Amino acid sequence: MSEQKTVFITGGAGFIGLHVVNQLLEKDYKVRIFDNMVRGDRDKANELALSHGVEVIDQDVRYGGSVTAAMKGADRVIHLAADSINKSVADPYSSLNMNVDGTHNVFAAAVHHGVERVVFASSASVYGDPKKLPMHEDDQLSPLTPYCIGKRTAEDLAGYYQRQYGMSWIGLRFFNVYGPGQKTTAYYTSVINHFVNRLRNGEPPVIDGKGEQSMDFIHVHDIARAVVLATESEKANVPINVGTGIDTSVADLARILIGAVGADVEPIFNPRDVLVSRRAADTTRAKEIIGFEYTIPVGEGMADLIRIETAK
Ligand SMILES: NC(=O)c1ccc[n+]([C@@H]2O[C@H](COP(=O)([O-])OP(=O)(O)OC[C@H]3O[C@@H](n4cnc5c(N)ncnc54)[C@H](O)[C@@H]3O)[C@@H](O)[C@H]2O)c1
Incomplete structure (x- = not known):
């Protein structure tokens, strides 16, 4: 029998992190969560410690010594801890400290061990406002906020550690992640929560402009699959888009949610000039490098999310 591998995962108690941890456990990895619990779910992490022997280390990635000590004995590393995009404009120092210095600590420790x-x-936000769809990894990057600049810098730093010390890496550019466990304050996908709350109150969704602005919604279960595949793939050392390749407009989303909730309403369009931004991933590289393709179509994923939220 092959030896059980240990995966060290920062931000493992967060929204995406807990889905990744569950999939790692299903594949018989040993898991060590490193999370300072600012937004993590401590109760869920502690449950996994009891039920599956997951190690939970309540520390901060901004402290390099802590990261290096905690990573000892790990075979693979997944780094998800980050400051939220919402905070980055108001507090650029904190955002860069977390996303650049914190990420650097993780890479340096990984090389050390x-x-x-x-x-x-x-994040897909490294592209800024895309000039064309679908967005390809080699397109020009134009990160617009300290959060996005930090994510782009992390990719450049990974390239440096690979050239200098042979670190094997994959940076996953997640598109618009949604699914069970997501915080209602999530930046891009808060529109889902907003529409669902109105529908539950018997009110129609209100859309600014024609609702042409779009996102590439990808279910968190698929995102977690991509993360696990990236830890196992033979090929590496590139950024990879993780999306469905489908741009769903805000108007389409409203109709999908109306159907999922089963409400008898039509969306209201608020005539306004809206800056239309659109997003869809080119998914070719994800398939080529890590063998990833999405499995959950947006209609099915949203209906599932509403079923889970309703059952709570
Ligand atoms: N959710 C999305 O739509 C989306 C899209 C693109 C990229 N991402 C990226 O995916 C990653 C995970 O996102 P998420 O949605 O699960 O966020 P989340 O906020 O739910 O999870 C982040 C986790 O990191 C932990 N954390 C924060 N600061 C820390 C620190 N200093 N030290 C240790 N742990 C710390 C938090 O407690 C939390 O458990 C992040 O890097 C995020 O930037 C998410």
Whole structure:
């Protein structure tokens, strides 16, 4: 029998992190969560410690010594801890401290311990406002806020550690992640919560402009699959989009949610000039490098999310 591998995961008690941890456990990895619990779910992490022997280390990635000490014995590293995009404009120092210095601590510790692979969360926001769809990894990057600049810098830093010390890495550019466990304050996907709350009160969703602005919604279960595949793939050392390749407009989303909730309403369009931004991932590289394709279509994923939220 092959030896059980240990995966060290920062931000492992967060929204995406807990889904990744569950999939790692299903694949028989040993898991060590490193999370300072600012937004993590401590109760869920502690439950996993009791039920599956997950180690939970309540510390901060901004302290390099803590990260290095805690990573000892890990075979693979997943780095998800980050400051939220919402805070980055109001507090650029904190955002960069977390996303650049914190990420640097993780990479330096990974090199120190000679881990096999580092997978980290980048973001589709590194592209800024895309000039064309679908967005390809080699398109020009134009990160607009300190959060996005930090994510892009993390990718550049990973390249440096690979050239200098042979660190094997994959930076996953997540598109618009949604699904069970997400905070209602999530930046891009808060529109889901807003529409669902109105529908539950018997009110129609209100859309500014024609609702042409779009996102590439990807279910958190698929995101977690991509993270696990990236820790195992033979090929590495590139950023990879993780999306469905489908841009769903805000008007489409409203109709999908009306159907999922089963409400008898039509969206209201608020005539206004809206800056239309659109997003859809080019998914070719994800398939080529890590063998990833999405499995949950947006209609099905949203209906599932509403079922879970209603049952609570
Ligand atoms: N959710 C999305 O739509 C989305 C899109 C693109 C990229 N991402 C990236 O994916 C990653 C995970 O996002 P999420 O939605 O699960 O966020 P989340 O806020 O739910 O999880 C982040 C976790 O990191 C922990 N954390 C924060 N600061 C820390 C610190 N200094 N030290 C240790 N732990 C710390 C938090 O307690 C939390 O458990 C982040 O890097 C995020 O930037 C998310």
